[in-house]
Amino acid sequence: MIRTRLGKDGPFVSAIGLGTWGLGGRFTADARHDDLCVDAIKMGLDLGLTFIDTAEAYGAGHTERLVGRAVRGRHSDVCIATKVSPEHLRPEDVVRAAEGSLRRLDIDCIDLYQIHWPNSSVPIEATLGTMDRLVEQGKIRFIGLSNFGCRGLAKALSCAGHPVVALQTEYNLFDRTIENDLLPFCRKAGMGLIAYSPLDQGHSPTRGMGAETLVGIADKHGRTVAQVILNWLARVQGVVPIPKAGNPAHLRENAAALDFTLDEEDVAAVDLAFAPRPAAIPAWRVRADTKGLQNFVPGPNELARDIVAGEAIKPIRVVPAPDDPSRFDLVEGKLRYWAWVKAMGAERAVPALVRQPA
Ligand SMILES: NC(=O)c1ccc[n+]([C@@H]2O[C@H](COP(=O)([O-])OP(=O)(O)OC[C@H]3O[C@@H](n4cnc5c(N)ncnc54)[C@H](OP(=O)(O)O)[C@@H]3O)[C@@H](O)[C@H]2O)c1
Incomplete structure (x- = not known):
């Protein structure tokens, strides 16, 4: 080696x-x-x-x-x-x-x-x-x-x-x-x-x-x-x-x-x-739950502050929603996603990598 x-x-x-x-x-x-x-x-x-x-x-x-x-x-x-x-x-x-x-x-x-x-x-x-x-x-x-x-x-x-x-x-x-x-x-x-x-x-x-x-x-x-x-x-x-x-x-x-x-x-x-760029998807098009967010350290509020201050986030991972062509389901990055929504609102495009369903 x-x-x-x-x-x-x-x-x-x-x-x-x-x-x-x-x-x-x-x-x-x-x-x-x-x-x-x-x-x-x-x-x-x-x-x-x-x-x-x-x-x-x-x-x-x-x-x-x-x-x-x-x-x-x-x-x-x-x-x-x-x-x-x-x-x-x-x-x-x-x-x-x-x-x-x-x-x-x-x-x-x-x-x-x-x-x-x-x-x-x-x-x-x-x-x-x-x-x-x-x-x-x-x-x-x-x-x-x-x-x-x-x-x-x-x-x-x-x-x-x-x-x-x-x-x-x-x-x-x-x-x-x-x-x-x-x-x-x-x-x-x-x-x-x-x-x-x-x-x-x-x-x-x-x-x-x-x-x-x-x-x-x-x-x-x-x-x-x-x-x-x-x-x-x-x-x-x-x-x-x-x-x-x-x-x-x-x-x-x-x-x-x-x-x-x-x-x-x-x-x-x-x-x-393999493209080096993530997609930019308006946050409202992503479906994500908020369960378990209180367990994260740092939490969404702290991360939102970093985003507002200009820190880039690692892209979230989504898959196209099977029942709605305008939506995506979140598969990874729940904390980053909610921090982004808190910091930027739901209209702004969140950096996302789209996984195609297997
Ligand atoms: N800093 C961080 O926040 C962070 C986050 C994630 C990971 N990590 C570190 O990075 C390491 C690697 O990342 P990861 O575990 O997430 O994923 P990974 O190394 O990308 O993938 C691991 C998976 O690939 C399989 N695999 C390994 N060699 C293979 C081969 N030659 N052919 C086909 N499949 C193969 C493994 O199967 P088998 O186990 O069955 O061999 C396992 O299912 C972690 O173990 C951890 O040490 C750090």
Whole structure:
């Protein structure tokens, strides 16, 4: 596996990493398949996928425990990235969260400690100041951010002590919006870009021009569609994709995804088949419920304030409504959607990515 540096100041990592969201549960612990999950992570490490991404939120902490079991005795060859949740960004909470992650991961130092989501109700300088102290105490090696927009990122960089080495954000063929702003921003700032959900959470296109293009390229090189996608992303300067895989065949494929070279024609064909721009859909045309919004930290009011202040939002995901051609049903981004409506009203077009029904 090729190794690459995360940004100009960051650690050297495998050019394809290993995501862990879902191993041991998504947002609640699921201990039914622990041994299989640990074996999958160990297999990923043996294959060279030595950059592991996890979070205190994954499996409500259980995923970190599984990662800890898998890396026991071999941490020196592995770069472990974990994340502090947005409800834990106050100084005393950051310290408590980091201690919790260290304990569950069973390591002395977190290689990359990332703020999972911004939370503008806590001053970023207080959070980053605490992370600086954690670096100085040897509890974390590098600092990273996740899901920040350009505005929040600029503010964070302006008050950072130790360098912020990477931004983790969604980047895949379905959602290429970061190419317009965040990617050039990170490059200019010398930060790496960790691409999460690089395989669009397993929703590979199955029909249309995108699917035909990917299958054509995969056949030409004797590879799989997932390998073409990962190869395409990893060739973008500064980008490290972190696919999650629990299935041994997937792990093998992902570890070999850079063992071939896409030619200019392949790159251009993928570029053409997958548009980098989201659609703009008047918010009233989107049907969404408000259930569970009170559980989000930050909540819609805080996020609405950020939008009013000029922060761009990650596009919401919609599907055409089956019973009404003028409407779309929301499938992802409930919080962002309601924050947008609060900030901008229902007439303004909300950035949206339209998924075609399977
Ligand atoms: N910072 C954030 O807010 C954030 C948000 C989302 C994700 N993440 C991080 O990014 C990681 C990856 O993103 P993700 O888990 O959302 O989605 P993803 O990596 O895009 O997709 C994972 C899905 O793809 C399948 N898969 C993996 N390799 C494959 C292959 N070679 N061929 C076909 N299917 C394959 C997996 O199946 P199997 O498991 O069955 O192998 C799984 O169903 C996460 O695990 C997490 O660490 C971070």
